[in-house]
Amino acid sequence: MSLADQIFINMCKDILENGTSTEGEKVRPKWEDGSYAYTIKKFGVVNRYDLSKEFPALTLRKLAFKSCIDELLWIWQKKSNNIKDLNSHIWDSWADENGSIGKAYGYQMGVKHKYKEGYMDQVDRVIYELKNNPFSRRIITNMYVHQDLHEMNLYPCAYSMTFNVTNKPGSDKLVLNAILNQRSNDILTANNWNVCQYAVLVHMLAQVCGYEVGELVHVIADAHIYDRHIPIVKELITRPTYDAPEFYMNPDVKDFYDFKVEDFELRNYKYGPKVDIPVAV
Ligand SMILES: Nc1nc(=O)c2c([nH]1)NC[C@@H]1CN(c3ccc(C(=O)N[C@@H](CCC(=O)O)C(=O)O)cc3)CN21
Numbered sequence: 001m002s003l004a005d006q007i008f009i010n011m012c013k014d015i016l017e018n019g020t021s022t023e024g025e026k027v028r029p030k031w032e033d034g035s036y037a038y039t040i041k042k043f044g045v046v047n048r049y050d051l052s053k054e055f056p057a058l059t060l061r062k063l064a065f066k067s068c069i070d071e072l073l074w075i076w077q078k079k080s081n082n083i084k085d086l087n088s089h090i091w092d093s094w095a096d097e098n099g100s101i102g103k104a105y106g107y108q109m110g111v112k113h114k115y116k117e118g119y120m121d122q123v124d125r126v127i128y129e130l131k132n133n134p135f136s137r138r139i140i141t142n143m144y145v146h147q148d149l150h151e152m153n154l155y156p157c158a159y160s161m162t163f164n165v166t167n168k169p170g171s172d173k174l175v176l177n178a179i180l181n182q183r184s185n186d187i188l189t190a191n192n193w194n195v196c197q198y199a200v201l202v203h204m205l206a207q208v209c210g211y212e213v214g215e216l217v218h219v220i221a222d223a224h225i226y227d228r229h230i231p232i233v234k235e236l237i238t239r240p241t242y243d244a245p246e247f248y249m250n251p252d253v254k255d256f257y258d259f260k261v262e263d264f265e266l267r268n269y270k271y272g273p274k275v276d277i278p279v280a281v
């Protein structure tokens with residue numbers, strides 16, 4: 001069993017057994033047929049993934065590895081907020097007639113800010129700091145920009161990364177750790193999707209900035225299972241599990257902006273059957 005499976009199974013059991021229902025509350029999302037999408041939720045879930053031990057892909061079901069990296073590159077590398085630049089259809093329901101999701105995600109990563117060294121966007125600032133000032137405790141990105149929230153079709157869920165370079169205990173190597181802060185997480189649809197995206201981001205930044213990968217700590221404020229997902233989750237967590245797949249990233253890429261989806265592979269990836277997941281909009 002992969003560590004990621006273990007963490008996922010324990011988290012789902014905890015939400016199902018100890019979570020609270022939002023039924024009857026004033027909720028925002030709806031199902032396709034117009035009925036409200038309620039959840040069972042737990043506040044304040046924290047999961048730690050040691051990326052030096054394994055890549056955290058679930059084996060209970062297949063992670064859509066290529067699409068999740070494509071979305072990560074859309075946000076962090078292309079810095080786009082337009083679904084025309086995305087190869088999947090996962091954002092279609094939140095885009096306007098021009099394909100824009102508003103001033104969310106990639107838009108925020110492309111905004112330049114003034115620093116002592118000149119104007120940089122958040123991604124370039126992280127790379128600059130990791131290369132020039134790695135022991136800084138100020139290496140943070142943030143997409144939750146209050147002045148722009150009214151122009152976002154969906155407020156950013158996975159909204160902040162905190163990077164931290166640390167000495168590997170008992171060695172002279174430096175590891176890149178990170179905390180992913182997420183205000184809201186649809187556990188069945190996007191928990192493993194978000195974890196694996198940001199695990200890939202840590203691998204990418206570690207490679208181009210000269211570090212080993214360390215831990216990814218995922219802090220979730222509202223960890224929820226939607227009502228129509230409950231039977232799917234109950235079945236999923238009883239499935240057999242397999243060892244974690246091997247993560248491959250093209251070692252020749254040394255510039256963050258040169259990575260392509262084809263530079264990443266999951267090898268020897270064994271997983272359970274596909275599940276159909278309705279997504280609340
Ligand atoms: N309710 C809700 N849950 C979410 O997870 C979510 C939203 N809304 N709104 C914005 C984005 C869109 N996200 C999504 C939406 C769909 C898939 C999805 O269908 N995933 C499939 C594979 C898709 C593919 O290969 O292209 C899966 O099997 O994981 C994933 C993330 C995550 N976000």
Ligand SMILES: O=c1ccn([C@H]2C[C@H](O)[C@@H](COP(=O)(O)O)O2)c(=O)[nH]1
Binds near residue numbers: 154155184186187190
């Ligand atoms: O990367 C993502 C994007 C979205 N989600 C989920 C979390 C919620 O279920 C919805 C957003 O609804 P809010 O009412 O704005 O919280 O989308 C996710 O898990 N990961």
